Amino acid sequence: MESLFFYLFAALAVVCGILMVANPFSRNPVTSAMFMVLTMISLAGVFVLLHAYFLAAVQILVYAGAVMVLFLFVIMLLNLKEEEKRKPGWVRMGFGLVSAGLFAALLLRSVAAARNAPLETAAATVDGGVKPLGLLLFTEYPLPFEIMSILLLVGMVGVVVLSKKELK
Amino acid sequence: MNYGELLKLLAPESILALTLLLVLGADATFLSGRAPGLRRAVAASLTVAGCMGAIYWIFFFPIHGHLFSGVLVVDPLTQVTKQVLLLLTAATALLTLETAFTPHVGEYFGLQLLATLGFLFMVSSEDILTIFVALELASLSLYMLASFAKGNLASAEAGLKYFLYGGLASAFLLFGFSLLYGLTGETLLAKIAAKITTTPRDPLLVVAISMVLTGLGFKIAAVPFQLWAPDVYEGAPTPSAALIASGSKLASFFLLEKMMTIGLSSAVGSGAFHALAAGWVPMLAMLAGLSLIVGNLTALAQTSVKRLLAYSAIAHAGYALLGVIANSSQGFVALLFYVMTYGFTVLGAFGVVAVVERQTGSDRLEAFAGLSRRSPVLAGVLFVCLLSLAGIPPLAGFFGKFYLFAAILRAGAPSLGILWLVILAIALSAVSLFYYLQVLKQAFVREAPLELPFSVKPSTQLVLILLALCVILFGCAPDLLVSKLLLALKAAAPGLVF
Numbered sequence: 203m204e205s206l207f208f209y210l211f212a213a214l215a216v217v218c219g220i221l222m223v224a225n226p227f228s229r230n231p232v233t234s235a236m237f238m239v240l241t242m243i244s245l246a247g248v249f250v251l252l253h254a255y256f257l258a259a260v261q262i263l264v265y266a267g268a269v270m271v272l273f274l275f276v277i278m279l280l281n282l283k284e285e286e287k288r289k290p291g292w293v294r295m296g297f298g299l300v301s302a303g304l305f306a307a308l309l310l311r312s313v314a315a316a317r318n319a320p321l322e323t324a325a326a327t328v329d330g331g332v333k334p335l336g337l338l339l340f341t342e343y344p345l346p347f348e349i350m351s352i353l354l355l356v357g358m359v360g361v362v363v364l365s366k367k368e369l370k
Numbered sequence: 371m372n373y374g375e376l377l378k379l380l381a382p383e384s385i386l387a388l389t390l391l392l393v394l395g396a397d398a399t400f401l402s403g404r405a406p407g408l409r410r411a412v413a414a415s416l417t418v419a420g421c422m423g424a425i426y427w428i429f430f431f432p433i434h435g436h437l438f439s440g441v442l443v444v445d446p447l448t449q450v451t452k453q454v455l456l457l458l459t460a461a462t463a464l465l466t467l468e469t470a471f472t473p474h475v476g477e478y479f480g481l482q483l484l485a486t487l488g489f490l491f492m493v494s495s496e497d498i499l500t501i502f503v504a505l506e507l508a509s510l511s512l513y514m515l516a517s518f519a520k521g522n523l524a525s526a527e528a529g530l531k532y533f534l535y536g537g538l539a540s541a542f543l544l545f546g547f548s549l550l551y552g553l554t555g556e557t558l559l560a561k562i563a564a565k566i567t568t569t570p571r572d573p574l575l576v577v578a579i580s581m582v583l584t585g586l587g588f589k590i591a592a593v594p595f596q597l598w599a600p601d602v603y604e605g606a607p608t609p610s611a612a613l614i615a616s617g618s619k620l621a622s623f624f625l626l627e628k629m630m631t632i633g634l635s636s637a638v639g640s641g642a643f644h645a646l647a648a649g650w651v652p653m654l655a656m657l658a659g660l661s662l663i664v665g666n667l668t669a670l671a672q673t674s675v676k677r678l679l680a681y682s683a684i685a686h687a688g689y690a691l692l693g694v695i696a697n698s699s700q701g702f703v704a705l706l707f708y709v710m711t712y713g714f715t716v717l718g719a720f721g722v723v724a725v726v727e728r729q730t731g732s733d734r735l736e737a738f739a740g741l742s743r744r745s746p747v748l749a750g751v752l753f754v755c756l757l758s759l760a761g762i763p764p765l766a767g768f769f770g771k772f773y774l775f776a777a778i779l780r781a782g783a784p785s786l787g788i789l790w791l792v793i794l795a796i797a798l799s800a801v802s803l804f805y806y807l808q809v810l811k812q813a814f815v816r817e818a819p820l821e822l823p824f825s826v827k828p829s830t831q832l833v834l835i836l837l838a839l840c841v842i843l844f845g846c847a848p849d850l851l852v853s854k855l856l857l858a859l860k861a862a863a864p865g866l867v868f
Contacts, residue, residue, distance in 0.1 A: 305577075312573035344376070345441050346500045349491055352387065353507045356484050359394070360514040363477045368520060 204251060211247035218244065231282045235273050242266040254330030379435055379444045382424035382452060383490050389420025390483040397476025406473060413479040414463045414829075420483065421460040425453050434861075440558045441497040446858035448494045451624055454710050455493065458617045458717060459486040464833045465721045466609040468728060468826075471519040478518055485511035485613060489621035496559045496628060498547045505543070505589070505625070509536050512618060515610035516602055528605030535588065535598040543585025549578035550633070559633035567636040575637060579650050582629065583657070589622035590687045591680075593660035603680035608727060611676060612720035615683055616713035619690075623709045627694050627702055630654075638697060654695050655791055661688030666798040669805045675723055675733045678805060679716065682759060685802060686712055689795060692774045695788070696781040699863075703855045704777040708770035710851065711758070711844050715767060718755040718837035721830060722748050729824050738809060740818030747831055748824065749813050754838040756806040758845065761799050765845035771799065773852070 222237040242265045249258035290298075339347050377384065393416045401409045434445050463482060472478055488508025495501050513536060517529020551557060553574060554565035566575065587595040603611045630650055639649015665685030672678040690712070693705025723733055725748055730737040742749035758767035775792050782788040844851055 308573055308577050308580075312577060315573050342438050343441065343499065344373075345438070345491075345495070346497075346503045349500065349503045349507055352484065352487060353503065353510065356481070356507060356510045356514070359477050359480060359484075360510065363474050363514065364517070364520070366474075368473070 208248065208251050211244045211251070214244035215241050215248070231277045232274065235270060235277060238273070239266050239270050242270070249330075252330065256330055256332050256335055375435070376437055376442070378433060379437060379442060381427050381431070381433075382456070383487060385424045385427060386420055386456075386483055386487050386490070389416060389423070390480050390487070392416055392420075393483065394476050394480045397479075401476075406470065406475060409475040410467055410470075413475050414467050417463040417479045417483060418460045421456040421463070421486075425456050428453055438497075440560060441495060441500050443494050443496050445862035447855070447862040450854060450858050451493050451620065451706065451710075452490050454713070455486060455489050455617050455620060458620070458713050459483070459613070461714075461717050461721075461833050461837060462609050462613045462616070464829050465612060465717070465724055468721070468724045468830045469608060470728075471522070471525075471607050474518075478515070481511045481514050481518075482609075482613060485515065486617060489617050492621045492625050496632060497557050498550065498559070498562075498633075499557050501625060501629075502540075502544060502547060506540060508618065508621065509540065509589075512536075512610070512614055515613065516606035518610060519607045522605070524605035525607060526605075528602045531598050532602045532606075535595075539585045539588030539595065542581045542588075546578045546581030546583075546585060549574060549581065553578065559628065562633050563635045566634070576648060579634060579637060580653060583650065583653055586622065586626045586629065587657055590619060590626065590690070591661075591684050592657040592687045592691065593664045593684060596661070596664070596684045596687075599684055600677045600680040603683070604674055604676045604733075608676070608720055608724040611679075612717050612724075615679070615716045615720065619683070619687070620709045620713050623690055623694070623705060627705060630694055631697060631702070651695055651697065654691055655788070658688045658691035658695065659791060659794055661685060661691065662795055662798045666801050669802070672805070673735050675726075675735060675738065675809060678809065679719060679723070682802065682805070683716070685798065686759070689771060689774060689799075692778045692791065692795065695791070696774075696778040698777060698781045699856075699859055701774075701777040701781060703852060703859060704770070704773035706855050707844075707848065707852055708774055711766035711770050711841065714837050714840045714844075715755045715758045718751050718834055718841065719759070721834045721837070722752045722755070725824060725826055725830060735809065735812050736816075738812040739816040740821045741813035743821050744818065745824040745826060747835065748826065751834045751838045752813055753810060754841055756810055758841045760803045760806040762803075763845075764842070766841045766843075766848065767845070769845060769848040771795075773848075 218237045218240040222234050222241060225233060225237070242261060246258040246261040246266070249255075249261060393413050396416065397409055397413055401412060428449050432446070432449065434449075436443055459482060463479060466478070466482070485508050488504050488506075488511060491504035492501065492508060495504060513529055513533040516532045517525055519525035550562055553572065554562045556562050556565055584595060588598075591599040602614065606614070634650055637649045639651045639653075661684050665681050665683075665688060669678050669681035669685065672681060690705055690708050693701045693708060695701070696704070725745070726737055726741065727733045738752075741752065754765065758765035761767045761771045775795070778788055778792060
């Protein structure tokens, strides 16, 4: 049952991800944004299967909710037209295909290796609720937590500087 | 866990964070509306005072320890590196006084401090989660610094390019880290290494290593992840470019070395010509070779001095990678010596460029014509810095390269298989002399149409002369720094010394 749901969510995430960047039917940025929401939601489903309930909730609240609203606002404010099709040059295309192919080969090989020697799949024993997460944050990882708060300061200063009108 | 101990170990970082708040606060309150020159002077002196305070603290209260089993590592080696990083930032702040591209003075100096804070955290962590957050802190500040000249289209382009490429590189790095975590279930570098030895070699590990190298290769501007460098160096305000070239390089190389020698110590491989074996050494050897070739050959065709410095930075990333490839304590010391002295040298060069750019409005080669008569001090500093970059004997750059070559040859001693890389590096080092001399020819031989003397601020002169003296001092007596680094490394990681 669980693996059925996993395949469902994983397939949804991949299909929506592809439709987000390379939709054959529509080149409208809003459509892409909507497919991004679907990708986020399917990923949240995968998180639930991993017993990371808090992460799943945050994923939907923050990414599928707040961040996407921002995206849509920006798209509307910029008044983006349908994106034009651009023909990439042959050299660029060739390099891209070769490196993507090599990478795909590596990934396929690692999948094949995993099938031959299945790793002992640890059952998800971790409780991904709020309490264990908070305990970890305040016992083992307070430092990255503090650095994150400074990171937010950078974001704030940066946005104020970049968006302020220059008065001459 | 004891928060008091955390605060003690993080004292230099705390000083820097307080300074940052002071700089932002002072500029926003009682300095608002004052003359920009005064605001710059106050902000710069606060920044320098904060950096110096942190350096003094490290010097007089040498405290060492590991917290959370490696999330925070404070040992003699990280302390030396932090001191050099703080020095580089202080010098950058003083050089910023020479420019006047923004009315947002407090924010500019504040972001320099924030980037430095990121560098310090990058240096003192051995936990991939913390490393990533620290790297993002530094990167975000640098993106901002690159796009700070809002009236200038090139600066906006530089910022956007840096941000887009950087975001992509961060995504790769995060993917690589998550694969490492998935393979081992650990976030600490030492524990990751211990787990990797026990599992059979996995193709997924190769994917993880190549993704991590993509992310870090972007930070050090190694080919083929160098595309951002020329545009950013050219378009960004000169002090920002100087910080990207000096402090960011040092912190990133320190991080790369730790990541490879501690975290992936069991997936080394071999880059020897006749015995290639999978691992990170052959990958890095390829990056180093490509960086040397592309950097040095492309620099030959440049007419903008900042672009020339960008391509030379790419080439120097190739040289410095030799120290990582050596995978020995000698290689580590050689790498640190090289990147530290490179930081001083490139700051000096960028300082001269900043002055010339302000006075002539351009950083083309022609703008440097007659520099030796318009300002003998600047010309002298440029002379020392560029010759050191080219690797001329009595200067620091020569000994840096010498140590790197010695380290890598000794590391592969019995087989000499890695000799191909050293020969390539030496040959291209000769090529590099040509483009550095092109600049010096303009400065010393060519005549400018109108040779008015440059007016240079005393603070700028002082910093530039000190930087040039450092380059000469570490060239004449490299042992001053090398012995200190070696002692620190021995104290930090007794197991690493061989």
